[in-house]
Amino acid sequence: MNDGTPLPLGATASPEGVNFALAAPNATAVELCLFDGSGAHEQQRLRLTARTDGVWHTRLPSARPGLVYGWRVHGPWSPREGLRFNPAKLLLDPYAREIVGRYGGEDLFLGHDPSDPDQRDTRDNAAIALKARVTAPLPAAPPGHSRVAAGDRVLYEVHVRGQTRLHPQVPEALRGSYAGLAEPAVLDHLQRLGVTTLSLMPVQQRADESRLLALGLSNYWGYSSIGWFAPEVRYWSGRPGSTPASEFRALADAVHARGMELVIDVVYNHSAETDELGPTLSLRGIDNALYYHLRPDDRALYQNWTGCGNCLNLAEPRVLQLVMDSLRHWVSELGVDGFRFDLAPVLARGADGDFDPRAPLLAAIAQDPLLSRVLLIAEPWDIGPGGYRLGEFPAGWLEWNDRFRDVQRGFWLQGSEGIGEFAHRFTASSDDFRRNARAPVASINFITAHDGFTLRDLLSYSERHNLANGEGNRDGSSHNLSRNCGVEGDTDDPAVLAERLRLRRVLLAVLLLSQGTPMLLAGDEIGHTQRGNNNAYCQDNETTWLDWDRADPAMTAYVARLLALRRDAAPLRSTRWWPAEAPQGATALRWLAPEGHAMRTEDWQRGDRQALAILFESPAPEPSWLVLLNAGEADVEFTLPPGRWTQRLASDPAADPAHAAPLEAALTLPPSSLRVART
Numbered sequence: 001m002n003d004g005t006p007l008p009l010g011a012t013a014s015p016e017g018v019n020f021a022l023a024a025p026n027a028t029a030v031e032l033c034l035f036d037g038s039g040a041h042e043q044q045r046l047r048l049t050a051r052t053d054g055v056w057h058t059r060l061p062s063a064r065p066g067l068v069y070g071w072r073v074h075g076p077w078s079p080r081e082g083l084r085f086n087p088a089k090l091l092l093d094p095y096a097r098e099i100v101g102r103y104g105g106e107d108l109f110l111g112h113d114p115s116d117p118d119q120r121d122t123r124d125n126a127a128i129a130l131k132a133r134v135t136a137p138l139p140a141a142p143p144g145h146s147r148v149a150a151g152d153r154v155l156y157e158v159h160v161r162g163q164t165r166l167h168p169q170v171p172e173a174l175r176g177s178y179a180g181l182a183e184p185a186v187l188d189h190l191q192r193l194g195v196t197t198l199s200l201m202p203v204q205q206r207a208d209e210s211r212l213l214a215l216g217l218s219n220y221w222g223y224s225s226i227g228w229f230a231p232e233v234r235y236w237s238g239r240p241g242s243t244p245a246s247e248f249r250a251l252a253d254a255v256h257a258r259g260m261e262l263v264i265d266v267v268y269n270h271s272a273e274t275d276e277l278g279p280t281l282s283l284r285g286i287d288n289a290l291y292y293h294l295r296p297d298d299r300a301l302y303q304n305w306t307g308c309g310n311c312l313n314l315a316e317p318r319v320l321q322l323v324m325d326s327l328r329h330w331v332s333e334l335g336v337d338g339f340r341f342d343l344a345p346v347l348a349r350g351a352d353g354d355f356d357p358r359a360p361l362l363a364a365i366a367q368d369p370l371l372s373r374v375l376l377i378a379e380p381w382d383i384g385p386g387g388y389r390l391g392e393f394p395a396g397w398l399e400w401n402d403r404f405r406d407v408q409r410g411f412w413l414q415g416s417e418g419i420g421e422f423a424h425r426f427t428a429s430s431d432d433f434r435r436n437a438r439a440p441v442a443s444i445n446f447i448t449a450h451d452g453f454t455l456r457d458l459l460s461y462s463e464r465h466n467l468a469n470g471e472g473n474r475d476g477s478s479h480n481l482s483r484n485c486g487v488e489g490d491t492d493d494p495a496v497l498a499e500r501l502r503l504r505r506v507l508l509a510v511l512l513l514s515q516g517t518p519m520l521l522a523g524d525e526i527g528h529t530q531r532g533n534n535n536a537y538c539q540d541n542e543t544t545w546l547d548w549d550r551a552d553p554a555m556t557a558y559v560a561r562l563l564a565l566r567r568d569a570a571p572l573r574s575t576r577w578w579p580a581e582a583p584q585g586a587t588a589l590r591w592l593a594p595e596g597h598a599m600r601t602e603d604w605q606r607g608d609r610q611a612l613a614i615l616f617e618s619p620a621p622e623p624s625w626l627v628l629l630n631a632g633e634a635d636v637e638f639t640l641p642p643g644r645w646t647q648r649l650a651s652d653p654a655a656d657p658a659h660a661a662p663l664e665a666a667l668t669l670p671p672s673s674l675r676v677a678r679t
Contacts, residue, residue, distance in 0.1 A: 003050035004059030009325065010095025010229070011069065011134045018063035018134050022071055022093065023318045024287045025054025026083070029074035032058060033090060039068045039100040039131045042090075054318070065136040068100050069093070070129055073286050077120040079112070082289035082299035084280065086111045088124050092226065092282040094322055096132030097329075098244060099205045099227045103130060103272070103281060105213035111280030117300075130207070130226070130281055138249055141335035148196045148261050150441040151575040154512075154563060155263070155519035156195040157449055159221070160203060160235045163522055165545040177237035178203075178247045182254035190260070193525060193556070194563030197261040197375070199340055201450060203248065204264075205230040207272035207281060215470045217538040221450060222265075223342060224308070226272040226281055228326040231334070245334065252335030261337040263375055264330065268312060268323045269346035269382065275309030276301055283312075291319055293353070303353065305346050305384025314361045315351045323347075324364055327371055338375025340400075343382040345389045353384065357392055366394060377444065391432030397442065398517055401429055404445040408510055409458070409481035411610065412503065412631050412672060416481075419612050420604045422631070423591060426614070428516040430577060439575050443516035447507050448524060451477075453534045455507065455524040458482045459500040460489055465532030468539060476535030489532060502672050505558060506629075506651040509674045512562040513572050513627065525559040526551035565649055565676060569625050571616035587622070590615040596639035611636040611669070626677045630669040638667045645677040 004019040012019045020032055034044040048056045060067075071093060075085030089111055092099065103109065106128060113119040161176040169185035180186070190198070205227030208218045222232065236244040255262045273284045283291040293303035293311040302310040314320050330336045341347060348359035365371045380390045380399045393399055407425045410417035424431070428440030448455050462484040464476045485499040512518050522528075523546045530536050536544050566573055571587050582588035591599040592613035599612070610631035617624045626645060630636045645663040650656035652673040663677055 001046060001058050001060050004057045006052040006055035006057045009055065009321070010093055010097070011067075011132065013063075013065045013134055013136055017059050017061035018065075018067065019057065019059045020069070021055050021057040022073075022286065023055050023321075024073050024290075025318070026287050026289060027056070027073045027075045027085065030056040031072040031074075031087070033070045033072055033126065035068040035070070035131060037066070037068060040127055042126050045072070063134065065134050067134040068131050069134070070126070070131045071286065079118060079276070079300040080298070082294045084111050084284055084288040086120050086280060086285055088120075088122050089280045089285050090124075090126040090129035090131070091280070091285045092130040093132040094227075094282050094286070095229055095325070096205075096227050097135040097229050098133040099230045099233060100131045100133050101129065103207040103226075103279065104128070105208070105210035109279035109281060111285060112277075117277060135243065135245060138245060138333050141249070141252070141332055147256070147259065147337065150439065150517075151573045152196060152567070153261075153441070153517050154194060154196045154566075155199045155444065155517065156190060156193075156197065156522055157199045157201065157519055158522040159201045159450070159544065161220075161540065162544045162546055166542075167546070167548050173239075174237050176235065178231070178235050178244075178251040179237045179239065179242075182251040187254065187258050187260075189556075191258055193520075193560050194567065195260065195520070197263055197337075198255055199263045199377075199519070200265060202265045202267055202342070203232050203235060204228050204266065205232050207279075209272070209274060210279070212538050215538075217470065218540050219538060220540040220544060221537040223267050223537070224272040225267040228266075228268065228322065229329050249333070249335050256335070261375065262335070263338040263340055263377065264336050265340045265342060266327075266330075267342045268314070268326075269343040270306040270308040270310050270312060273310060275304065278309055290316055293349070293351075303384075305349065305353070305382050305387065306343050307383050311346050311349070313351070314347050314359070315349075317360075320360050320364060323361060324368070324371070327365075328368075331370055331374055336374075338377065340377040340379065342379055344378035344380055344393070345382045345387050346384065349384065355386060355389055355392070357394055362394055366396070372396070391429075391435065395436045395438050398444050399433075399442060400449070400519075401425075401432070401443045401445055401516070403429060403432065404443065404514070404516070405447055406481060408447055408507065412507060412510070413459075413483040414481055415610070415631075418604070419606075419610055422610075423612065423614075426510070426514045427578060427589070428514070434577055440515045440577060441517045441575055444519050445511060445514050445516045446519040446521070447511050448521040449519070450521065451535070453480055453482055453532075454521065454528050454530055455504055456500075456527050456529045457532055457534070458507075459503050460484055460529070461532040462488060463532070464534045466535050468533060468543065469535060469537075476533075480534060499672075502652055504555070505653065506672055506674050508559060509562055509649070509651045509676075510629075512559070512566055513569075513676065515572065515574055518566075520559070522546065525556050527555055561649060569616075569676075569678070571618070571625055572627075585619055587616055587618040590617055592641065594636050594638045596641065609636065611638075613638060613641075615641055617641075624679045627674065628667065628669055628677070629674040630671060633671050635668050635670050638669060640665055640667060640677075643679045645679060647675060647677050649676040651675070
């Protein structure tokens, strides 16, 4: 061995061998431990002597890809000072490209004595510890990120395993894997729908919480990351000649070959090491005080703005470096086109805990020549102080807009939102997003997402049914704004089923025809149910796996029609804010009362009628578009604007012929319905 170099961090293979580098500035000594191919037997332990700016490093000239290794890091044990070094615990390299082993919740992973958290546990866990395997780099991903025009983008939030675990057209050996998701039958379905962008739920290597493991469950959603460079091995098919990384890259290439984008959900706000009583897997043992936000009043405790036990401290340059290097790796080597950042305000909290829209990570991404060009999506809330930051991320970022969700549910299902609030959200929530030169597409509109009811369940359950999660039905939101239409759960009552269908269709129409960036939840287009579980994060079973044998082809066709209509109707997906008065010769947005006149103050304030006409009036020869809606409980008669109008879509099934149909000057809309027409 020789000294090697302090950069790049992690294990880097080259013709000169493998260079190892670990950032642990507060450590007193570091040992590199080499294992057999299975990772079960430690074969050699090498004490590093070179240290540069807090990075310990060495090169092994004879090492090659395939080598399995881990770290032992020495230093003081003083939890009250935030120091938790314990060389008895083998540690996973945070830069690991491939991970060997799986955390099973054993107390042997605890850095502290199980009976006395103030004392260091001296038992060695090397035989079962998570380890890294040295990998050869993949070929560089071709450029071309953000392939889809902003106004054309349609997101589809999907779980790699759940999408194909029961898919009859996917070979059994590939179901639930990256390779399964890349199968032509799967991508054909998404293309027929009109989806442009797959948004994968977390695919970085995770470690399940010990509480779930004790219940025989797992963190199915994946928001428990421990390996930020490594694709989750549980989604690898294991096909000979492939690796988790190469199979994921093949998925990215297959998506790109269809002209679509691939976005992944990333979890940099916390790690799977959880709170002060959690396991020592990696960062906690490498340099706890460096990597985590600790409470100033007691540094044995962690800030918990995530609800998951800890928060990574991106105010520290080395932690920022870890995240930036990880992001670049997923783009340049694994081929993704963007990221959805879980609990994003945590990433922009400084050492004082305050959110800063010019925080180091946001500034670093903005100036990075690679990352500044990819799709950036924030989940704009956490549970810390002042944690709700909708609309406050920088220009260029998109954000999940839960206000769109809540207003649409309240307007159509509860009668709790007025027509003015509906109109505001229909046109991309300008009060939140029309700042800092941001465009309407910054608002990611959704009715349902992984966290909450599916669309079918939203209209079948008034209460959550989460007993299977093992928390006494206390977990998950109790504020769902759902409506069971008279029966809780499944029913064969034709009147109830008709109402549910009508509401599903109108909610999908509003979602996919509103200004902004729409996001579909995978399975809503086929009628997927989780049987009332609105927090199925730990259900890796038929609860969450899409049941393709029971898919609703009529609903799938309806979603495809909606997205085709969105592509055809340019004003509905405008990337510019609508002015109060349109310039001469430009399309104008006009709000009309059912009687045909421009909406007046008294029309907006009426509490007895939830009906509106939205006219996108274009100069000839461009077509004008008209959206009519009625969210009330009674029929409403509309007088159409002058012109020859042709119906293009009706959310109420009885009035929705497959072909375009001419409309009379007056039209009656039944309750909970929407129509679209054009000249």
